[in-house]
Amino acid sequence: MTNSNHSPFILLPVLQNVALDRLQRAVAAYAAGDYTVTVTCQDERGAWGYLKNGSSPEYGVVLTDQEQFCSCPDRMYRQLVCKHMVILALHILRTLPPEKAAA
Ligand SMILES: [Zn+2]
Secondary structure, X not given: OOOOOOHHHHHHHHHHHOOHHHHHHHHHHHHOOOEEEEEEEEEXXXXXXXXXXXXXXXXXEEEEOOOEEEOOHHHHOOOOOXXXXXXXXXXXXXXXXXXXXXX
């Protein structure tokens, strides 16, 4: 019996559904080190964390098979896949241990 609940797959909808211009800004901001990413929990259900950019407010992000949440205005008012969700997903994917990333 296969288990498809590895967190890399849980993160894919964020990267598939985000608008391309927002994906581009998220990658640029992540690559530039603009965001401090604090992963508070990560397991087979997904990932939870905080993102902080300079003096801007800190946003809480949840990416699980049940829920895609961010406390920023893009998500709370406009229900968009926001750059914070993308940055948390990128961060998780890039910091996974090799055996998990290959699973
Ligand atoms: Zn956000």
